[in-house]
Amino acid sequence: MFGLNSKDSTLLILVAVLALFAPFILNPFPEGSALAQFNAGYPDLMQRFVIFGIFAIGFNILFGLTGYLSFGHAAFLGVGSYAAIWMMKLLTLNVIPAIIMAIIFAGIFALVVGFISLRRSGIYFSILTLAFAQMSYALAYSVLTPITGGETGLQLKATDTPLLSNLGPTEIGRANLFGLDMRTSYELELGTWLFTFNTGYYIAAVCMLIGFYVSIRIFRSPFGMMLRAVKSNQQRLNYTGLNSKPYTLAAFVISGMYAGLAGGLMVAMDTQVGPERMFWTASGEVVLMTILGGVGTLIGPVLGAGMIKYMENIISKINDNILHQWFAFMPDGIEDFLVTIIHPFIGKGWHLTLGIIFMLVVIFLPGGLVEGGQRIGRMFGSGKKADADTGAADTKPAE
Amino acid sequence: MSKSNFTRRGLLKTSVAAGGALAMPTIFSPSWADGHAGFTNAPQGSTVTLGFNVPQSGPYADEGADELRAYELAVEHLNGGGDGGMINTFSSKTLDGTGILGKKVEYVTGDTQTKSDAARASARSMIEKDGAVMITGGSSSGVAVAVQALCQEAGIIFMAGLTHSNDTTGKDRKANGFRHFFNSYMSGAALAPVLANAYGKDRKAYHLTADYNWGYTTEEAVTQATEAVGWETVNTVKTPLTQTDFSSYIAPVLQTDADVLVLNHYGGNMVNSLTNAVQFGLRDKQVNGKNFEIVVPLYSRLMARGAGANVKGIFGSTNWHWSLTDEGSKAFVQSFGTKYGFPPSQAAHTCYVQTMLYADAVNRAGSFNPCAVVEALEGFEFDGLGNGPTLYRAEDHQCFKDVLVVKGKENPTSEFDLLEIVEITPRAQVEYAPDHPQMGGAAATLGSCNPGA
Numbered sequence: 001m002f003g004l005n006s007k008d009s010t011l012l013i014l015v016a017v018l019a020l021f022a023p024f025i026l027n028p029f030p031e032g033s034a035l036a037q038f039n040a041g042y043p044d045l046m047q048r049f050v051i052f053g054i055f056a057i058g059f060n061i062l063f064g065l066t067g068y069l070s071f072g073h074a075a076f077l078g079v080g081s082y083a084a085i086w087m088m089k090l091l092t093l094n095v096i097p098a099i100i101m102a103i104i105f106a107g108i109f110a111l112v113v114g115f116i117s118l119r120r121s122g123i124y125f126s127i128l129t130l131a132f133a134q135m136s137y138a139l140a141y142s143v144l145t146p147i148t149g150g151e152t153g154l155q156l157k158a159t160d161t162p163l164l165s166n167l168g169p170t171e172i173g174r175a176n177l178f179g180l181d182m183r184t185s186y187e188l189e190l191g192t193w194l195f196t197f198n199t200g201y202y203i204a205a206v207c208m209l210i211g212f213y214v215s216i217r218i219f220r221s222p223f224g225m226m227l228r229a230v231k232s233n234q235q236r237l238n239y240t241g242l243n244s245k246p247y248t249l250a251a252f253v254i255s256g257m258y259a260g261l262a263g264g265l266m267v268a269m270d271t272q273v274g275p276e277r278m279f280w281t282a283s284g285e286v287v288l289m290t291i292l293g294g295v296g297t298l299i300g301p302v303l304g305a306g307m308i309k310y311m312e313n314i315i316s317k318i319n320d321n322i323l324h325q326w327f328a329f330m331p332d333g334i335e336d337f338l339v340t341i342i343h344p345f346i347g348k349g350w351h352l353t354l355g356i357i358f359m360l361v362v363i364f365l366p367g368g369l370v371e372g373g374q375r376i377g378r379m380f381g382s383g384k385k386a387d388a389d390t391g392a393a394d395t396k397p398a399e
Numbered sequence: 400m401s402k403s404n405f406t407r408r409g410l411l412k413t414s415v416a417a418g419g420a421l422a423m424p425t426i427f428s429p430s431w432a433d434g435h436a437g438f439t440n441a442p443q444g445s446t447v448t449l450g451f452n453v454p455q456s457g458p459y460a461d462e463g464a465d466e467l468r469a470y471e472l473a474v475e476h477l478n479g480g481g482d483g484g485m486i487n488t489f490s491s492k493t494l495d496g497t498g499i500l501g502k503k504v505e506y507v508t509g510d511t512q513t514k515s516d517a518a519r520a521s522a523r524s525m526i527e528k529d530g531a532v533m534i535t536g537g538s539s540s541g542v543a544v545a546v547q548a549l550c551q552e553a554g555i556i557f558m559a560g561l562t563h564s565n566d567t568t569g570k571d572r573k574a575n576g577f578r579h580f581f582n583s584y585m586s587g588a589a590l591a592p593v594l595a596n597a598y599g600k601d602r603k604a605y606h607l608t609a610d611y612n613w614g615y616t617t618e619e620a621v622t623q624a625t626e627a628v629g630w631e632t633v634n635t636v637k638t639p640l641t642q643t644d645f646s647s648y649i650a651p652v653l654q655t656d657a658d659v660l661v662l663n664h665y666g667g668n669m670v671n672s673l674t675n676a677v678q679f680g681l682r683d684k685q686v687n688g689k690n691f692e693i694v695v696p697l698y699s700r701l702m703a704r705g706a707g708a709n710v711k712g713i714f715g716s717t718n719w720h721w722s723l724t725d726e727g728s729k730a731f732v733q734s735f736g737t738k739y740g741f742p743p744s745q746a747a748h749t750c751y752v753q754t755m756l757y758a759d760a761v762n763r764a765g766s767f768n769p770c771a772v773v774e775a776l777e778g779f780e781f782d783g784l785g786n787g788p789t790l791y792r793a794e795d796h797q798c799f800k801d802v803l804v805v806k807g808k809e810n811p812t813s814e815f816d817l818l819e820i821v822e823i824t825p826r827a828q829v830e831y832a833p834d835h836p837q838m839g840g841a842a843a844t845l846g847s848c849n850p851g852a
Contacts, residue, residue, distance in 0.1 A: 044523035141640065142610035151541040151612040152566055153515055155548045158846050170846050172552070183552075196527075266516075270523070272545055274515035312517070313524055316455070316510045348455030348510055 008216050011298060015212055019205040022046055023188075023195045030192035034326055037318060040310055043185055043198035047269045048309045050201070050208040051262050056289040056301030057208075057215050058258020062251050063287070064296035065224060067231035071126045072113070072133025073286050076256040078140065078278035080106040080263025082147070085154045085273050092164040093156075093173045095182065095203070095268035099261065106260020107253055114252035118245060121234065133283050140275035153274030175268050177203060182269055200269045207265060208302075211258060216298060218254070227251050292361055294368030303369045308354065315350040438768045439554035439851030440530045447502040447767065449474070449754070450531035452522050452546060453560065455510040458666060459538040461701050462746045466536055466560055467508065468739055469747035473754035476734070477504045484734040485755060488727040488783035493762035500761055511537060515545035522546050526553050532767050533558060535753050538746060540564030540613050547576035554851015556769050558753035561746040563665075563697055565616040568797035570839025574848040575769055577776055577791065579756065579798045580749045581829075583613070584837050586696045586716040587620030589802035589824035591628045594714060598659065598692050600629035605657035607648055607672060609664050610637040617663045619837055621696050625661075633657040638664070638672070645672040649679050658686040661694045669695055670705035677709045698805055700744050703817040710807030710817065717803045719748040719785055720820060728785040742815050752784045756791075770848040788826070794833035796845065802829050 004012060018025065027041030040046070059073050080102035087098040117128040140148040148154065156173045167173055175182045182200035189195075218224045226247045229237050237244050267273055276282070285308065293304025323342055327335040345353045365371045442448070451470045454463035476484045479496030486494045498504050507529045509521030518537065525531040534550055535558035537543045543562035550557035551573040559567055559578040563586070568578045594602075604625055608614040614637070622632045633655050638648050649672070652660055660681060662672050676682075676693055684691040695702075698715035721732045721742035731751065735743040743751070756776065764771035777793035789800040805818040834841045 039528070042524060042527040044520060044527055048520065138639065138641075142637065145612070145615075150615075151539075152544040152564075152571060153541065155545070158844060159842060170844065172846065174552075270519060270549070272515065272519060272548060274541060274545060276514035276541075277516055279514075313520060317507060317521070317524065319508045321506075347508065348460065350510070351456060 002213065004213075004216060004220075008220065008298075012209075012213060012216065015299065015302070016209055019050065019209060022049070022201070022205070023197050027193065027195055031194045032192065037322060038314060040314060041196060043183070043196055043201055044270075045309065045313050046198065046201045047204050047265075048313070049306045050204045051265045051269070052286075052289065052305035052309055053302040054204075054208050054211045054265065055259055055262035055286055056293065056305040057211050058255040058262070059286045060290050060296065060301040061215060061218055061227075061258065062255035063290055064301075065219070065227035065231060066248050066251050068118075068121065068248060068252070069126045069287070070117075070129040070252070070255070070283075071280070071287070072129035072131070072136075072283050073255070073259050074278045074280070074282035075113070075129075075133035075136040076106040076110055076259035077263040077266075077282065078136060078273070078275065079109045080260030081267050081273040081277055082140070082154070083260070084264040084267035085156075085271065088156060088162065088173065088175060088267070088271060089154070089160045090162060092162050093176055094164075095175050095177050095264075098175075098268060099207075099264035102264025102267070103257045103260045106263065107257040110253045110256020110259075111249070114249050114256070118248050118252060130280060130283065133278060134280055137275055137278040137280070140278060148275060151275070153272060155272040173271075175200075175271050204265050204269065207261060211261065212298070212302070219298060223247065223250070288358060292358060292368055294370030297368070297370045300368050300370040307357075307369065311350050311354045311357075315346055315353055316348070318346040320347075437850065437852065438770075440526065440532045442502055442530075442532055442767055445502055446505045447499055448525075448529055448531045449504060449506045449757075450509065450522065450525035450529065450534040451506055451536050452509045452511050452518060452525065452534055453536040453750075454513045454538045454542075455508075457511075457513040459513050462538045462561060462699070462744065463511070463536075465744045465747040466538065466750040469735070469743060469751040470506065470535070470754060472735060472738055473751045474504050474506055475738075477754070477758050481738065482730075482734050485727050485731050485751070485784055488730050489755060489759065490782040491759045491763065493759050494755065499758045500765070500767065504758075507531060511542050511546075513539050513542060515541050518542040518546050519549050522549055523553075526555055531555070533757055535757070536560040536750065537562060540567055541611075543567050543578075544571045547571070547573050551575045551846070551849055554769055554849045556757065556772050558757050560750050560753065563617070564613040565620065565837050566612060566839070568795045569616075569837065570843045572795050572797075572839075572843055572845050574773060574796075574845040577753070577756075577796045577798075579753050581716075581718050581800070581802055582797065583617040583620040583696070584831055584835070585802050585829040586617065587622075587624035588829040588831075589716050589804055590621065590694065590696060590714065591624035591630075592828070593804045593822050593824070594625065594659075594694060595628040595630075597714070599689065602630045602659045602689070602692075603633045603655075603657045603687070604630050604659045604661050604694075605633045605652050605655060606635040606661045606663060607645070608635060608637050609640055609668050611640055613665065614663050616837065617696050618661075621661055621663065621694075623837070630659070638668070640668065642668065643671050645675040646679070648672070649676050649681070652681070653679070653684075656686060658689050659692045659694060661696065663696060665697055665699075666702060667705070669702050673706045673709050673713070698818060699746070700815065700817060703807060704814060711809050713807045714821065715805055717745055717805050717818065719745045720803055720805060720818060721748075721815070722818075722820065723785060723803075725783075725785060725787065727783045731785060748785060755784065756781070769850050773848040787823075790826075792833070794845075795838065795843075799826050799830055801826050 023041045027039045029035040029039050083105035084098035084102040087101045113132045117125055158170045158172050185196050185198035187196050230244050289304035289308050290301045294300025323339045327338050453466045475481045476486055478498055507525050511518035522534050533556045537560040540562045543559045547557045557576040565583045606618050608618040664672050681691050693713050695715040698717045703710045732742050760772045760775040764775040776791050779791045782788045786800040789798050802824045804822045806821050808819045811817050
């Protein structure tokens, strides 16, 4: 299908089905039940899952295939976001031009950064990209305030009058796709279950599927093979008379464009951008996502992104009050004891929980969540392999 | 390969089941409005949910923790627990310990991480998932402006927490957003006369300003206010927000004939720059035959604690201080202290007051509808909440009240007793026109209130 072999087609279909039915899959618990706290099927988080999925897929094209570890990828996300919001402020509230501009600007910026940074490899490359990202952050935060809005960032305002939209005098524009508001959703009530289908989410999901498909094609192409050669031994590659720089630069720019797409979509879903989006912790986050999910695998980065965003948005919202409700059936002493034990891991402690999971994954599942899936797959029957690990066979470094 | 069919078929089955479910007669309605009465997240049943969005991690985590304590206390008081706190001293008497409009108050919490993205994600989950009808909190202007805009779009009331930049109720003001905390302009207007009294009218000031939005508005406010009393501004220098060593910025001060250093810094920045300035011996210096002085426009207790003995005798302004002796402040300090064992910070105070003001406005309006609440709060005059008679101005949703000018205490008796009140600047002196140039001029408008849905 679409020039993919059967294995890859299965994977693509699996991802498509998961994306299509995410509102059901992510809302397994009925409204009002104690476990509803763990439901993740509300529009904002679903959008974040796919947007950061795109970001991580793009990062994986660079890091997973060439082995170049960029520590400044959030800069492209930020540049894409700023480009998109300016398109909406000046030209039109339709999201398509905004997203296209986001990809183009992020691509151009990645070309400049990549051209300079790729002169070095290994840790020096990482530091160079980190330096560029921090520089972009600092510029956006202060010096470029007239363009970026500084600390408070940019949002659509009543004073904005995009050329191609006719808004009322005090009307604040809303991102739309040919008149379809990004934030409209339909809610489906089945008994006590409530499922939300959001326009913005499905648009982002379509973008992710396209991104995922392109990424599979890159992984399976001669170009992808060349990138793997760079990862396994760049020096040897150079000695064969091949100039590897155009390949790495191309990979860098493609991965920057993915980040730009993610940035543009973030603005399309929620018309606001602030400089923290480019802070180094944001760059670090995408590295974590990729490693947590499985470096160099096709679906790993998406799983990693989902995992981290889930922890950030769900675990951080559990507070002592909620714990007391959960354990209310127990005797007072035990209830208080349990709450005290769990307290450091919830609410503001979500970083700690995430850190522990990350350590466990890196120590026991070096191949990330995908390796976990593989092991479970192997446990159930010898010949059977979980769909999720299709790309994993290619991850083994050649050294 | 053939065995992978199993998964595919399984998924097909699932999709058929789901399709069948879709075909069943169901209720379709736009999100954020499901079965509600004309506005976003109208409370159903016997409870109402408020969203407390505070920094629990990141540089302002301490303030966030104090804000959360205040919110928990406010909910307790609204639901009739504890000693009632400021409900008893509040000039409006609609709160009676039965929740809001007879509905029990419940709350959800979130972590803003002091990042606008994370703050908006957390606020959106409160709106979309938890059905919060009001969002409050925050400890930085960037976050406040971002979340305020989100609430305006979604049709939710936003009661700002600690945010001092002019922009929140200036150029970025929104109809659904309200700020009780004071702002940069008020700091400048309150400080200038006190400084002129204490240090004379012919001073030359040198400004170090944190290089971001809040720094700019504070620098602008303080230079304009001090120049109005006759001071001269020698130079203004921007310092990077991430700077921890300010020696290279303070050395050049010595080369000028400036005799006052104004530190437009907040949090860790201020702690470091003040410590550096004192180490350089600026305070023992004589310039133009006068003692060299240092001024910090915005003080907080946490900053004073960080800077230690260096704050002694240094002037600044603050929104509220626990040592105030009016009935409202005493009641609040009493119930906060009983519950947590130490006095509340100004961040805790403003958050507690904002919750009470919201609850009271809903009661007076008789509805949770954001537009009704906006109407009830606009132009609302109240007293008994610790700042004396206060007005929620209709034009920009900013509270106007007395501003405290404080200075570092010479002989602190405890780690909480670091500031002493020098003067309570009356409200009339810090008022300004809604279209003041520092507030975004005539272009800044609230827009119209949005009930959502």
